[in-house]
Amino acid sequence: MLDRKYILENATAVKQNCTNRNVQVDVDRLVELETARHAILQQVQELNTQSNVESKKIGQAKDEAERDALKIKARVLRERKDAAQSEHDRLEEEIKEIQLAVPNMAHPDCPVGVDDKSNLELGRGKHHPREFDFAPLDHLELGEKHDWIDFEGGSRTTGNGFYFLKGELVLLDLALQQYAVSELSKRGFTPTITPDLAQDSILEGIGFMPRGPETQIYSIENMNLSLIGTAEITLGGLYSGKTLADSELPIKLCGISHCYRTEAGAAGRASRGLYRVHQFTKIEMFAFTLPEQSPAMHEELRQIECDLFDAIGVPYRVVDTATGDLGGPAYRKFDLEAWMPGRGESGEWGEVTSTSNCTDYQSRRLNIRYKIKDKKGTQFVHTLNGTAFALSRALISILENHQNADGSVSVPECLRPIMGREVMGR
RNA sequence: GGAAGAGUGGCUGAGUGGUCGAAAGCGCCUGAUUGCUAAUUAGGUGAACGGGUCAAACUGUUCCGCAGGUUCGAAUCCUGUCUCUUCCGCCA
Known part of the structure; x- marks a missing residue:
């Protein structure tokens, strides 16, 4: 959610940003309604003040007659105030609805474009796609061969x-x-x-739509709870609703959770095997920072993602996500796309991680603030998230890149001490 | 799941339907004082949104778990709801 004052003062830029992101929002209508709301709010407050003044006099009235007269006066003021208030609330509701639909502004360096075709490759990882001297299997074939993955049972x-x-494969996971x-x-x-x-209000704060025809989220019947799509x-x-001390920032969390996604509307898309599934485990990074810390933190998250995939020996490229592919909350987003030899005709890049700087978009919706010691007032923190490993896709990338001619799979060096073996499936 | 109790400012904790944004204490900040990392003392000390100002000062509204209701007026009364504590039951 953007600050309302900001939207009013930068309506042109906000509209352009909506266009760049391929989001339809009636910004003009918001500006118009907000202006009207302001005028009415003044009236409400004026009437309320008067009404409060009159009410206080009642307590000091010297006799019943004066009391009753004052009561009538106060009641009339209260009724006028209530009328203005409900008009105000009606406007507020409509404004809020529009405001929630306005996406975050985008970083000036974000490639502009309506979809992922405009994404910009920024660089590659340490490892390059392998030349196989045998016909490589895809992860499904490998999974079946070794009885590692059972989709039929699922x-x-x-x-x-x-x-x-x-x-x-569980040990590898x-x-x-x-x-x-x-x-x-x-x-x-x-x-x-x-x-x-999580509660639906939290999902909404982060920028998800928990219910409705296009939702990606499983929700619990008769409760305001939904299965999370990510630990983000x-x-x-x-920390929703909390005010943090500036000295405790940045806060860096590493979340471990299952992720549930309906993948509504995803039918037919290239999604063999583990690539697009309804449930997977994810190790997620999340950070709350001061505003001035967030660009460096975003860089840190991106670097960690690179380090992790370098460590497991998987080739990848880093992509700067185009405006139209950012979603609502992200100010800037980098994706890692791993080389998946089993995808497509002869291998394709497939998204394995994503890191976003959401600036104050989520914290404003969730009301997460920070306070600087000895300074008046509070500000919204910045939030960032990044994938360490989405296990399903990380498994694909390891199986397919590290397979051997005999169908076994070499365990990445960094995992060998943990798994206690150098090769699996032999 | 059942029973009882409780939810007030950074914390502890008062609060009679009107003078309560809210006593008191602690903590914190500022000043004074004492030759000493402390004591004493005076004062100050919440947030959000809006008006105002170059910026302040100043000022309006809202906020006593949350949402409704009664009333001219609610921290205080009523209803619902959430959370916590204790006891009982159940259970990994």
């Missing part, structure tokens, strides 16, 4: 898009989690296991 017990992980958590701990992130459900939701919600 489908039978739960539904299409669910799966069982089995055997050594856990090793990745442990490696990421331990690396992040070293870098000052507090490991955090979050609830897998719960980690961001952790």
Whole structure:
């Protein structure tokens, strides 16, 4: 959510930004309504003041007659105030609805474009895509060969898009989690296991739509709870409504959670195997910072993502996400796309991580503030998030890149001490 | 899940339907004082939104878990709801 005053004062820029992001919002209408609301608010306050003044006189009235006269006067004022108030509230509601739909502003360096075709490649990782001297299998074939992934069983017990992980692949999954958590701990992130459900108001604060026809979120019937699509939701919600001391910032959290996504409307898209599933585990980074800290923090998150994928020996490229592909909350977003030899005809890049600087967009919705000691007033913190490992996709990238001619898979060096083996599936 | 109790400012904790944004204490800040990392003492000390100002000063509204209701007026009365504590039950 953008500051309302900011929208009014920068209406042209806000409108241009909506266009760049391919978002339809009636900014003019918002400006018009807000101006009207302001005028009415003045009236409300004026009437309220008068009414308060009259009410106070009643307590000091010397007799019943005076009392009754004052009561009538006060009642009339109160009624006029209530009328103005309800008009004000009606406007407020409509304004809020529009305001919530306005996306965050975009970083000036963001490539402008309506979709991911305009994304800009910024660089590549340490490792390059392999030349195989045998016909590589995709992760599904590998998974089937070793009985590591059971989609059929997942489908039978739960539904299409669910799966069982089995055997050594579970060890690999856990090793990745442990490696990421331990690396992040070293870098000052507090490991955090979050609830897998959150209140709808928190989902909305982070920028998700928990209900409705286009929702990506599973919600619980008869409750205002939904399954989280990412730990970003719960980690961001952790300090909702709080005012933090500037001295405690930045706060860096490493969230471990399951992620649930309906993937509504995703049918038919290239999504074989583990690439697009309804449930996966994710190690997520999240940071609350002072505004001036957020660009450096964003860089830090991006660097960590690169370090992690370099460490597991997976080739990737870094992409600067175009305006139309940013979503609502992000001010700037970098994605890591890993090389997946089993995708497409002869391998494709597939998104494995994403890190966003959401500036004060989420904190304003969630009301997360900071206070500078000895300084009056409070400000909104900046929030950032980044993927350490989305396990499903990280597993794809390891299986497909590290497979051997005999169908076994070499364990990335950094995971060997954790897994206690150098090769799996042999 | 059942029963009882409680939710007030950074914390502890008063509060009779009107003079309560709210006593008192602690903490914190400022000043005074005493030759000494402290004591004593005076004063000050919440937030959001708006008006005002170059900036202040100043000023209006709202806020006593949350949402409604009664009333001219609610921290105070009523209803609902959430959270916490204790006891009981159940359970990994």
